[in-house]
Amino acid sequence: MTTEQLVAQIRKKKSFLCIGLDTDLEKIPPHLLEEEDPIFAFNKAIIDTTHDICVSYKPNIAFYEAYGIKGWQSLEKTIAYINANYPEIFTIADAKRGDIGNTSTRYAKAFFEDLEFDSVTIAPYMGKDSVEPFLAFKDKHTILLALTSNVGAFDFQTKLIDGKELYKTVLETSKTYRNSENLMYVVGATKAEYFKDIRKIIPNSFLLVPGVGAQGGSLKDVCENGMSENVGLLVNSSRGIIYASRGVDFADAARHKALELQSQMAELL
Amino acid sequence: MTTEQLVAQIRKKKSFLCIGLDTDLEKIPPHLLEEEDPIFAFNKAIIDTTHDICVSYKPNIAFYEAYGIKGWQSLEKTIAYINANYPEIFTIADAKRGDIGNTSTRYAKAFFEDLEFDSVTIAPYMGKDSVEPFLAFKDKHTILLALTSNVGAFDFQTKLIDGKELYKTVLETSKTYRNSENLMYVVGATKAEYFKDIRKIIPNSFLLVPGVGAQGGSLKDVCENGMSENVGLLVNSSRGIIYASRGVDFADAARHKALELQSQMAELL
Numbered sequence: 116m117t118t119e120q121l122v123a124q125i126r127k128k129k130s131f132l133c134i135g136l137d138t139d140l141e142k143i144p145p146h147l148l149e150e151e152d153p154i155f156a157f158n159k160a161i162i163d164t165t166h167d168i169c170v171s172y173k174p175n176i177a178f179y180e181a182y183g184i185k186g187w188q189s190l191e192k193t194i195a196y197i198n199a200n201y202p203e204i205f206t207i208a209d210a211k212r213g214d215i216g217n218t219s220t221r222y223a224k225a226f227f228e229d230l231e232f233d234s235v236t237i238a239p240y241m242g243k244d245s246v247e248p249f250l251a252f253k254d255k256h257t258i259l260l261a262l263t264s265n266v267g268a269f270d271f272q273t274k275l276i277d278g279k280e281l282y283k284t285v286l287e288t289s290k291t292y293r294n295s296e297n298l299m300y301v302v303g304a305t306k307a308e309y310f311k312d313i314r315k316i317i318p319n320s321f322l323l324v325p326g327v328g329a330q331g332g333s334l335k336d337v338c339e340n341g342m343s344e345n346v347g348l349l350v351n352s353s354r355g356i357i358y359a360s361r362g363v364d365f366a367d368a369a370r371h372k373a374l375e376l377q378s379q380m381a382e383l384l
Numbered sequence: 385m386t387t388e389q390l391v392a393q394i395r396k397k398k399s400f401l402c403i404g405l406d407t408d409l410e411k412i413p414p415h416l417l418e419e420e421d422p423i424f425a426f427n428k429a430i431i432d433t434t435h436d437i438c439v440s441y442k443p444n445i446a447f448y449e450a451y452g453i454k455g456w457q458s459l460e461k462t463i464a465y466i467n468a469n470y471p472e473i474f475t476i477a478d479a480k481r482g483d484i485g486n487t488s489t490r491y492a493k494a495f496f497e498d499l500e501f502d503s504v505t506i507a508p509y510m511g512k513d514s515v516e517p518f519l520a521f522k523d524k525h526t527i528l529l530a531l532t533s534n535v536g537a538f539d540f541q542t543k544l545i546d547g548k549e550l551y552k553t554v555l556e557t558s559k560t561y562r563n564s565e566n567l568m569y570v571v572g573a574t575k576a577e578y579f580k581d582i583r584k585i586i587p588n589s590f591l592l593v594p595g596v597g598a599q600g601g602s603l604k605d606v607c608e609n610g611m612s613e614n615v616g617l618l619v620n621s622s623r624g625i626i627y628a629s630r631g632v633d634f635a636d637a638a639r640h641k642a643l644e645l646q647s648q649m650a651e652l653l
Binding site: 130137175177179180181183184187188191211212213214216218219221222224229230238239240241242243244245246260263264265266267268269270271272274275277284285288301305354 | 391406447456480490494499507508510515529532535536540550602
C-alpha cells in the first residue's frame with residue numbers, strides 16, 4: 116500500500132485509529148474457547164465490527180508466536196482474512212525484528228511477501244545494514260522504533276549523544292538510509308511533549324503511536340504536537356478496545372470503544 | 385542449564401564452539417530436498433556429526449520463520465532433537481527479540497518453556513522492562529546485543545554518551561537489572577580491540593561472539609582480549625561450518641571445519 120492510499124483512507128473514514136490485535140487466550144471471552152481456532156474467531160469478530168472506523172490492524176507477533184505452530188496458523192488466517200475482505204486496511208506486523216543483511220531479508224520476505232503485511236516494526240540498534248533490507252521492498256513500510264512508550268525508554272533512547280537524545284540520532288541517521296521514504300517511526304503517546312522536536316526532524320513521516328488510553332497518553336496532546344499536513348499519525352489502542360467485554364457482546368463492546376476514539380479523531384482532523 | 389554446567393562442558397570438550405544453524409533451503413545439499421523435512425534432515429546430520437566438538441547450537445530464528453509454519457515445525461523438531469539426544473548442549477534461540485512487559489514474557493515463555501531453549505538473544509533498545517521479563521526465568525540466559533559484528537554497529541552502538549560508547553552504557557545499565565546474573569552479551573569478533581574495555585565492565589559474563597571466519601574476526605585476538613577465568617566465551621561460526629560442502633559428504637565436511645576451530649580452541653584454553 117502506498118502512503119497516499121493510507122492518507123486517502125484516513126480522510127475518508129475520518130479515522131487514524133490502529134487496533135492492536137494482541138490476542139490472548141486468557142483474556143478473550145470464554146465461550147470462544149470452544150471454537151476450533153479461538154484466536155482467529157476472536158480476531159475475525161473484532162475485524163468485522165470495526166473495519167469501517169479504523170484504518171489499520173496491528174497484530175503483536177509475540178502473542179501468536181507464544182502459541183507455536185497453532186499461533187502462526189491463527190496469524191496467517193488473520194492477515195489473509197483482512198487482505199481478502201478489507202484490502203484498504205493498512206496492516207502492521209508488530210514484530211520489532213532486527214538482524215543483519217541476509218537475515219533481515221529473510222524476515223522482510225516472511226512478513227512482506229509470504230504473509231503480505233504492509234509494514235513491520237523494526238528495532239534500530241544494529242543500524243543501517245539491519246534496516247535497509249526491509250526498505251528495499253516497494254510500497255512496503257518499515258516502522259522503526261524511535262521513542263517507545265515504556266519506562267525502559269529512558270534507559271538508552273533519551274540518553275544524550277553530543278547534546279542530542281539517542282532517539283533523535285536514530286531519526287536523523289535513518290533519513291540517510293537508502294529508500295528512507297519507506298520509513299515510519301514508533302513514538303509513544305506517553306511522551307507527547309517530545310513530538311514537536313520530532314516533527315522538526317521528520318516533518319511528514321508517519322508515526323505509529325502506542326500508549327493512548329491504558330498507558331495514559333492523551334490523544335489531544337499527540338495531535339496538537341504531532342499531526343502533519345498528511346495527518347502522519349496512526350494511533351494504536353489494543354487492550355482498551357479488544358478486551359472491552361468478556362461477554363458474548365465483546366465485538367459490539369469493542370466497536371463502541373473504537374467509536375469513542377474515532378469520534379475524537381474526527382474532531383481533531 | 386546453569387553457567388557452571390556450561391563451563392564444565394567447555395572444559396571437558398576443550399571447545400567453546402557454537403554452531404549457527406542458519407539453515408537455508410537454497411544452500412543445503414540438493415539431495416536433501418527430497419526429504420520430507422529437508423531443514424530438519426540437514427540439521428540432524430550436522431548435529432549428529434558435530435555434537436562432541438561443540439558446546440552450543442544457535443538456530444537463527446529468521447531462517448525458520450521465513451518458511452512459515454513448516455519452518456516452525458523444523459525448528460521445533462531441531463530443538464527437541466538436541467534436547468533429547470544431547471542434553472549437555474547449550475541451546476541459543478537467536479531471535480533478537482525486544483518488547484515490553486507482558487509481551488516480553490510471551491516471547492520468554494515461547495522460547496524458554498515451550499521450545500525449551502537455554503537462552504535467547506535480545507535487543508536492548510527498549511530498556512529495562514523489555515529485558516527483565518526474560519531474566520526472571522531460572523537457569524535460563526538472556527543474551528543482550530551489545531556490540532554487534534556488522535557495519536551498522538557504528539550507527540548507534542559506538543556513539544558517545546557522556547564520553548562513553550552506547551554499548552558500554554548498555555553493559556553498565558544492564559548490570560543493574562533484576563536477576564542480571566542471567567545475562568550474557570553479544571560482542572562481535574570483528575571488534576576484538578574492544579574486548580579489553582568490555583572485560584573491565586563485565587569481567588566474568590559469557591560473551592557470544594559472532595564474526596570469526598566469514599566476517600573476518602580472529603579467534604586468537606578474541607581469546608587474548610576476551611577470555612575470562614571461567615572461559616566466558618562462546619564463539620559462533622555458521623556458514624563457514626554448515627555449508628562446507630553441498631555434496632553428500634556435507635556433514636563430514638562440516639565436522640572437518642568444526643574440528644579446525646575446536647583444535648585452535650583447545651590450544652587457546
